[in-house]
Amino acid sequence: MTPIELVAIGASWGGLAALKDVLAALPVGFGAAVVIAQHRQSGADGRLASLLDAQCALDVAEAEDKQALAPGVVLLAPPDYHLLVEPGAVALSVDEPVHFSRPSIDVLLHSAADAYGQRAAGVVLTGASADGARGLARIAARGGTAIVQDPATAKRREMPDAALAATPAAHVLALDCIGRRLVELVATREGARS
């Protein structure tokens, strides 16, 4: 099996708590880069990154344009920008919102599929939107791994429901299992454990 090198996560309504849960399970030495699109108000400040950073063994930061992707790096889409993935780095855009959202989860997952193919995993978490469904389908179509939060464990189930409708073969996992599954999918870097 091709090891996963990039995990792309989308979350909306209820996403802060869900993201904390998922990220808290990722250990130092986690062998993939993580990129996150969480819907939020335009003009929001950098507080979300520091809230998540405090809950997580890995460093979480708001993405800068062309910032390098490397194992253990966790980058969050800045408010009012789309976050896209290029091979080995992220890029930003201020193109029109998609599904009324910027960042858009579809844009992130779609670009992750194009840049990482089988080496990408996409995760759709809680939300009251259809954003992410098309992007997750793209990840599955390109041979990547598709994961959807079990709608029954989601604060709002519309987004996981839409993702499952678009990708019925996706892995459905309770929120508290997603982080552990990601650790299984991703090779842990040698010698990084302390």
Added chain:
Amino acid sequence: MAVPLIASDDEARERLEIDLLLDAIHRRYSYDFRGYALASLRRRLWHRVNAEGLETLSGLQERILHEPTCMDRLLRDLSINVTEMFRDPGFHRSLRERVFPLLRTYPFIRVWIAGCSTGEEIYSLSIALREATLLERTRIYATDINGAALQLAREGAFPLERMRRYTENYLSAGGSESFSSYYVVDGDQARFDPTLAEGVVFAQHNLVTDGSFNEFHLIVCRNVLIYFGFDLQEEVLRLFGDSMARFGILALGRKESIRRSALAEQYEPLDEPERIFRRRR
């Protein structure tokens, strides 16, 4: 060894189609998008394929080669950057508080707004300069690759429905007047005071292929470099360096940085979080 998927074959073909399309555009129309960041470029190309009712990038290439109006439409997709007046009020506040006092020391001020798109940034800056009583001695050069966008910028009319948001931005950026005093309502448009654009030189300029044309005290280029790949970013930063007066100021978008650039050491931060830098000499 993993079994090669059909998907990777698709990827290779798509990459080939993109390369051929960009080569064709370059040779036929002299626009060079080959150094653009791939992920956004790919999105925008596919957007045009779908909008034209086509199936493939090769189909788009055929239409572009045979119909120059299709190239105009693609140019619009590739070059019009969505923005707003006083986007990031903190940035505009920093311009007033940290940059304008430096500009005030010059008898005549030259500003370059590179990639001005439809002009929101021009009028934001003109308003702020007027309130600082600097506008009369400032010449703003507003350039964009897209002539149609420049024409809109020249007209200085923006959708009226956006004025509420722009007013909020203006006030949190430290605006001291009544924002509505700068425009008149014309149908569903807000038409800005033409005297704001009196000292503005509008010119078509391609950051990728055109050279330096003046020396500026302030260069504003926000959320344009994000569409460029790293190497092209470096070239454009070099162009900015060649176009700057001593101790010139460079203002980028909030999430753009010169930190990873070989030219980073030529600048010191004037306001690091707002991405405003000053040449060391």
